[in-house]
Amino acid sequence: MKKLVVLTGAGISAESGINTFRDAGGLWEEHDIMEVASPDGFRKNPELVLDFYNKRRKQLQEVSPNKAHFNLVELEQYFDVEIITQNVDDLHKRAGSKKVTHLHGELLKVRSTVDESIVLDWKDDLVLGDFDVNGNQLRPHIVWFGEMVPMLENAIKITEKADILVIVGTSMQVYPAASLINYVKSGTPIYFIDPKPSVAKSDFLNLTIISEVASKGTDKLKEFLL
CATH class of the missing domain: 3.40.50.1220 (TPP-binding domain)
Structure with a gap:
């Protein structure tokens, strides 16, 4: 075969x-890509980044x-x-x-911010205070720019x-x-x-x-x- x-x-x-990844202006869902798809963006404003992927995750579960x-x-x-x-x-x-x-990466998975081998299935919202088994914050299991x-x-x-x-x-x-x-x-x-x-x-x-x-x-x- x-x-x-x-x-x-x-x-x-x-x-x-x-929606496709970015529009002609380099934006993703009206956000600057580096704000929502880079380690630096996550460090500067984790709530914004988590909210962004929560919306993407919710949308994904509404389509086929x-x-x-x-x-x-x-x-x-x-x-x-x-x-x-x-x-x-x-x-x-x-x-x-x-x-x-x-x-x-995968939108319906999250991983530890410290130990990349800790990857979990995740369909709900991810917020600050959601930790791995070792007490480390979880983040979207997405390969961001620069990673x-x-x-x-x-x-x-x-x-x-x-x-x-x-x-x-x-x-x-x-x-x-x-x-x-x-x-x-x-x-x-x-x-x-x-x-x-x-x-x-x-x-x-x-x-x-x-x-x-x-x-x-x-x-x-x-x-x-x-």
């Missing part, structure tokens, strides 16, 4: 009603996976599918995808084994995630799905560009692959 590796970004969850998520699950009948996502939502998992690697991406090495190993690479709903502008495309074997077929593709046919060997939103694009992908 061929290995199909799928890199996904905010565009695949947009059709579920989750969309056709694009389910199309990727359907492909598991024909391929060994592994998903590497930049998204912090759980929509791939809820749709039924069996192998999902979260590069940037290491602990799952990157694992993602590289997965990408190196790809027989087919699919990129859905990401501009491939956010590093280090964007570097993963460089780890596929030479000549590996690459499918790039985005309504405003940021790559050109000449950028990579065996590149197929599908200029569609994720749901329509993954419909076309199934036609190509099956």
Whole structure:
């Protein structure tokens, strides 16, 4: 069974009603990104940061996976599918995808501010005074700007084994995630799905560009692959 590796970004969850990461002004839900997605922002105003992610967590539980998520699950009948996502939502998992690697953390988990190995499932609001077993404040289990991406090495190993690479709903502008495309074997077929593709046919060997939103694009992908 061929290995199909799928890199996904905010565009695949947009059709579920989750806003994409940032707008043209560099804002995320009307906040400066460094205020709500950096260790420095958390040190300066932890209440603001916790409230921001509490709202994101609540919103996530009000939306559902969309056709694009389910199309990727359907492909598991024909391929060994592994998903590497930049998204912090759980929509791939809820749709039924069996192998999902979260590069940037998970919204429905929290971790200790002192011991990164202490990670807990968390669906409710997180507030100051919510501690780990050792009495240390908990924080969102999100990789913020300036922090290491602990799952990157694992993602590289997965990408190196790809027989087919699919990129859905990401501009491939956010590093280090964007570097993963460089780890596929030479000549590996690459499918790039985005309504405003940021790559050109000449950028990579065996590149197929599908200029569609994720749901329509993954419909076309199934036609190509099956």
